[in-house]
Amino acid sequence: MAARDKHGSGPPHGGAFSVIGQPARKPDGLAKATGEALYTDDLALPGMLHAKTLRSTVPHARLKRVDVSRARALPGVLAVITGADLPEKYGVIPWTQDETALAVDKVRFIGDPVAAVAAVDEDTAVDALELIEVEYEPLHAFLDPREALSRAEPRIHEDKKDNVTKHVRLEFGDVDGGLAKADVVVEGEYSFQGTTHAAIEPHCAVARVSGDGLLTVWSSTQITHYLHRALAKVLGLPEARIRVVQPALGGAFGGKSDPFSLEFCVAKLALLTGRPVKMLWTREEVFYSHRGRHPMQMKYRTGATKDGKLTSVDAKILIDGGAYTSFGLVTTYYAGQLLTGPYDFPAYRFDSTRVFTNKPPCGPKRGHGSVQPRFAFEVQLDEVAEKLALDPIEIRRKNYQGAFTTTVNGQRITSSGFGQCLDAVEKASHWKARHGRLPFGHGLGVAGSMYISGTNYPVYPNELPQAGIQLKVDRSGLITVFTGGNDIGQGSNTVVRAIVAEELGVELDAVRVVAADTDLCPVDLGAYSSRVTFMVGNACIDACRKMRAQVTQALAEKWGVEPSRVALVKGEALEAGGEERRLPVREAFQLAEARFDTLGATGSYNTPKLGGDYRGGTIGASPAYSFTAHVAEVVVDLETGRVSPERIWVAHDCGRALNPVIVAGQMEGSAYMGAAEAVLEEHQIDHRGLVVGPNLLDYPIPTSLDTPELHSLIVESVDPEGPYGAKEAGEGPLHPAIPAIANAVFDAVGIRLRELPLTPARVLKALKEKRARDDAAGLKVAGGK
Amino acid sequence: MLRLPRFDVQEPASVAEALEALARHGDRAKVIAGGTDLLPNLKHRLAAPAVLVSLARLDELKAVRVEADGTLVLGAMVSLDAAGAHAEVLRRAPALALAARQVSGPQLRRMGTVGGNVLLDTRCRYINQTHFWRKALGFCLKKDGTVCHVVSGGSRCVAAASNDTAPALLTLGASLSLRRADGERTVKVEDFFHADGTANTRLAPGELLVAVRVPAQRAGHRGAYVKLRSRESIDFPQLGVAARVDVEGGAVVDADVALVALQARPVRLKGVADLLRGRREGEAALETAIEQAGARAYQQCHPMPNVPGDHEYRHEMVPVYVRRALKAALGSA
């Protein structure tokens, strides 16, 4: 049975932490900064071929003919494959597998992969694509989710009964009664535009088949384990004949958490040709593979009493999923399930529907499923405060649910530092003196949020640990730790290294982390749902405590003291109190090896049973929740309508900051990304189904000059079940960014924008309308006198 | 990464050699200066030259100098970064320096040249895209096709002049020194561009731009350049406005405003001098005249949905940016 909350939240030997809580550099930081780090595209194997993908130029069509004969005949081309070569379906969630590596019978969006070519070099592969003939029989393309909801034919996926991916309706408490008894009810429609991750590194995969038949796939993935399973299924090979490795990775943000076409294509092409094959996507192809944040149309109704206590929340959400399901099942639930903190909802209903459309598939992006509803709700909460003439921070404080409680939908909340988060941003921003008092055009806005630290729902049902760790302790004093965790830049390898150093009393550079290699490392489910620090961290403590027990026992026996008197700290083994004996820790390891045999240990983690007792009750049920509050300060240019977020104060309760530099980095990165989604970014599809400008010039991500001043305020609530009390910090801190900015715009100029992004054109239009309204009101008043 | 088409590169050591190479290869050749416009366009398969004639080694085109009569001469290969920082450019042609400083981002300004900026190809949201994308859309007039996606039924490409320096050069009355194997000529910037998005300059085949010549300005010369874009860096103009205001004895004696990113060529605003002339600094009449210039610009300029950015919004921004350009120029003394 996998271990969980039995380690407590203190250091291994009582006293103070020596490594945990200290700012430390990432082990791979220097290599990345100097260019030494090896990314997937840096791999060059002898005899390696280069592969390219032919993609659909139409949004929805039956494939009548795909003729690859001319491409195959081009000198330098070694293999050409189509959907017929890889017909097996896959998808990250077992019961919604609806993708194939290359189109079979149909294409479903502009950019859907149709064929792949392996050639001696990229140019030849590009030329070969031009020689493939494809005949399409066009079908009606669904580009508006409302149409996809109301019209079942033609079906985008013919094995479904209509164009709906998933519909969830859940109700907790007496929603209508709560609204009826409310003193004030605010109703509104909100829309989120859809955005993409724009990780710096485009997707890349390399495959090689060795003489003994082992297939190795290197890929820029954040889910080595699921990819391993998917490759086995699609290629019809036993998992034991496949090895998946994640090299250094240049950002993912959720955009690399599905198995992707290129991984199957390089594997198949390597199997067919017997030569290594690489495929590197262009930026444009990354825009097509997408899996970005879903566009959502959201209706909310919120009721509250005169003194600002919420009575009821009612939500209806339409989610534009794009052409495939991806994590869509989870998205549909997360859109509703994750809103029930940090505020107490006495009654809550959500009705959430994800539909298919003929657009690039959406998926998980940092803050999966819950960023959009959070925007809608936090803006609406501000409107409630406005109606009741309450301070926006006060109304949030008033409704704060507190720690160690259960939400209306049955989620167990353990530690919560949300109250301190509110205090911290209020103080740092000088809210009391400045909110509502800044000159016209300048404003402050607040928002709060909650997010999961992993979930107890593994994407395929199983009783196995969610995270595992293996330790090898060497006579030299070096410890090698093997983790399946995917470090995608968030710093999970740094966390693992720090935990090992803390537990076994070695310096950081005496710990080597080997990660995300299915041949070498125990399974971890991957870097998604903010699960890695919590779960891998706990597994790591588990393994270390077993190892530590052996080392301390060996020493205790030698010194003739109780094992509890032996401490391992910063390269030394020492006797606490007593005769204060000490020894280099390396010698302690040797004693232990002599006493117990070759040193090694494993550790694992699994969640306790969690979640509400109803269908879907476990989705979004997390062993611990993180909490965040933002105050954003904006300037609105009254002539151009441009909203400039000037400063953002981010207070985040991460339980315990294992490494405060990395936590602050995640908080800043989150606020940056959220601010961009508030005012700048939009993954736009035009009326033909084409991505508007699939490149980083047309899709603007903020430059350093467009980035607000970011202030990270770390709050530590010390969770009873997290590793040393830690919770997540990678996704939660993004959530309040968007509504805090929208609310600041209201404070600045008195307009409520419910449609994202807050483009200058939209802001200017709203300003004009407001001026017209104010003038009319002024006239009325004047006329009445 | 997108692949470049295959081509040869020649690196002549003198202007004469370069001209000779251009004459020899005819329309199989293209000039490459910094390559920051050309190479992305080649990746997008908007051209497929067999030979690139590089100007990288032509040190004779890399100098900024001032002639005896006060004419400022910038060699075509002066980088935008150098142009924007050069004391003489800042002093004699502030609008040009400000425009150069607002092109793209720092790396590209170090590679990109003044000559390349003058000769920047026109831009359109439907053309500066990959071959695949344009194929899925349907090719257009500017390259490989017969329709226009901006003006439906249109028979002429309206891709927008998007070079930041062009309007500044217009307001400065600048001219261009052009050289061919068989001779040279000087053309005024205002005569150099024409309203055809497929090819908006009068550069002749085999011709090199060797220098940009800015005549001496009046003693009270003031200038500025302002730019509408989504980010503070990197982005091409969604609207660019250059202004020149000459002030003597506290009164405006002459003024000029030019705009870019509207249509295939940079355009001059009509009647600005008449509005501003004689108005005195600090007086309300000058403010009113600036307002009027903005209003006039709104009537004269009609942004099309050619470059990114909502075109109606860009229209609304015309008076705002014209006012800002004039005020920035006046305030720059």
Ligand SMILES: Cc1cc2nc3c(=O)[nH]c(=O)nc-3n(C[C@H](O)[C@H](O)[C@H](O)COP(=O)(O)OP(=O)(O)OC[C@H]3O[C@@H](n4cnc5c(N)ncnc54)[C@H](O)[C@@H]3O)c2cc1C
């Ligand atoms: C991401 C990005 C952002 C950009 N943003 C901006 C922007 O904001 N504003 C802007 O104005 N530009 C922008 N640019 C375009 C470009 O960087 C600049 O216009 C630059 O000045 C071009 O100069 P170059 O030397 O690189 O030109 P090149 O690419 O070398 O040449 C451009 C064209 O001019 C021709 N040419 C160049 N020099 C000569 C010469 N001496 N004689 C004859 N023909 C010549 C070339 O054949 C080619 O057709 C951007 C480019 C990129 C990639």
Ligand code: SF4
């Ligand atoms: S203006 Fe028309 S013809 Fe010219 S590039 Fe744009 S779409 Fe093509």
